[in-house]
Amino acid sequence: GLVRCTADYNGAKDIHAGQFAGGISGYAVCIKLTACKSSPSNTGKAAYIPAAATLTGQMKGDFVGGLVGYATNLTLGSGTGTGSGYVLGHDFVGGFVGAGDNGGLAFTDVLTNGKTYTNASSVLGHRYVGGITALFTDGTLEQFTNTGVVAGFADAADKIEKTNTAAYVGGIVGKCDGSLSSDGKAIPVITECFNAVTDTGNRLYNQYSKLGASADYVGGIAGYFDFARMDETTETVPAAVMLVGRNFVGGIAGYVGADTVKFLYAGAVTGQIYGSGDAVGGYIGLNRSGN
Numbered sequence: 001g002l003v004r005c006t007a008d009y010n011g012a013k014d015i016h017a018g019q020f021a022g023g024i025s026g027y028a029v030c031i032k033l034t035a036c037k038s039s040p041s042n043t044g045k046a047a048y049i050p051a052a053a054t055l056t057g058q059m060k061g062d063f064v065g066g067l068v069g070y071a072t073n074l075t076l077g078s079g080t081g082t083g084s085g086y087v088l089g090h091d092f093v094g095g096f097v098g099a100g101d102n103g104g105l106a107f108t109d110v111l112t113n114g115k116t117y118t119n120a121s122s123v124l125g126h127r128y129v130g131g132i133t134a135l136f137t138d139g140t141l142e143q144f145t146n147t148g149v150v151a152g153f154a155d156a157a158d159k160i161e162k163t164n165t166a167a168y169v170g171g172i173v174g175k176c177d178g179s180l181s182s183d184g185k186a187i188p189v190i191t192e193c194f195n196a197v198t199d200t201g202n203r204l205y206n207q208y209s210k211l212g213a214s215a216d217y218v219g220g221i222a223g224y225f226d227f228a229r230m231d232e233t234t235e236t237v238p239a240a241v242m243l244v245g246r247n248f249v250g251g252i253a254g255y256v257g258a259d260t261v262k263f264l265y266a267g268a269v270t271g272q273i274y275g276s277g278d279a280v281g282g283y284i285g286l287n288r289s290g291n
Contacts, residue, residue: 003038003121004088005061018061021089022069022098023082034077038066038121039085055211056156059126063098064089065133066121071097082121084148090126090155094133094174095119095148122149127167129215130174130223131195137178138186144193146171149242151208152215164246166215170223170254171195171241178227179259187261191231195220197271199242205272208244214276218245219253219285220269226257232265241271249275250285260289 009018020026023038063070066082074097082095092099096119119131128134131146152169168174172193178186199205217223220241221230230253241251248254251269269282279286 002086002088003064003066004058005064008060008090009062019063020069021061021064022067023065023087024067026069028068028071028074030073032075032077033067033080035079036067037079037081037083039083055124055153056159058088059090059124059153059155061089062091064093064125065098066095066119066123067097069098071100076117081117082119085121087121087123088125092128092134093123093125094129095121095123095131095146095150097133099128099133099135116143116145118145118147120147124151124153126152126155127165128174129169131171132173132193134168134174135180136173136176136188136190137181138188140189140191141172141193142191144172146195147197149197149204149208151211151213151244152218153212154214164214167217168223169215169218169245171197171220173222175217175224176222176226176228177224188228189231190221190228192234193221193232194237194239196240197242198240199272202272204242205244205274208242209274213244214246216245216247216277217254218243218249218275220251221253221265223254224257225253225255225260225263227259227261229261230263230265232267235266238268238270239265241269241273243271243273245275247275247277247279248285249273249280250283251281252283254285256284256287256289258288260291262291263289
């Protein structure tokens with residue numbers, strides 16, 4: 001019913017425990033996935049329903065992906081995608097891929113030329129959570145679609161310290177920022193990617209509100225967008241979103257930074273957008289870009 005880790009990552013004490021979990025591969029280098037589908041539930045209905053009392057304890061591990069936990073030079077072939085179900089982790093959690101090179105701070109040539117690949121799993125985590133990938137810093141994401149709920153939650157440490165560090169949650173990408181690439185100069189591009197979450201009768205909104213989804217930087221396409229380019233020119237495909245967060249929540253992006261190269265989204269936005277804090281908008285939570 002789900003893809004998740006059963007242990008937390010605790011740094012240098014054990015470099016592998018609590019890292020690299022994937023529905024197809026935990027760690028992948030220079031491979032191509034063709035006709036590979038991770039279906040946490042093969043009945044069309046998720047076999048696992050998170051409960052508020054246990055969700056925090058189950059968000060464990062870093063680099064968790066519906067297909068691959070951590071990838072370098074991954075190529076996707078036809079027939080590859082994810083089915084209905086859940087992908088759970090702590091940091092760097094993605095419906096397709098958790099993250100890529102350099103400890104998740106560079107994502108070169110990973111997930112390019114997707115050509116209408118779809119993530120249908122719900123993706124839940126603490127920081128850096130995305131319907132396709134958690135962190136994108138280099139390359140092009142083209143024609144990917146997310147139909148699963150993507151949400152971020154406070155973790156156990158937050159509850160003890162009475163704070164909330166949950167952040168960077170997006171329907172396609174949790175955080176898109178070229179300044180985090182290996183040379184700090186890459187311009188990642190998102191083009192013709194769509195979020196299409198259907199919430200009949202507000203069922204999902206009510207469920208995830210009760211679960212306590214409360215991250216900062218939450219967006220239908222990207223939670224945080226800077227030093228990057230977005231070209232979404234298809235006017236006939238609206239973004240259908242179900243977003244629950246705290247600060248910087250937007251139907252397309254929660255935050256658009258001052259170094260954004262271009263930010264174009266031509267379609268409409270429909271659905272539910274809720275933020276309990278500041279900077280909440282139908283398209284953008286907070287816009288600092290003139291482009």
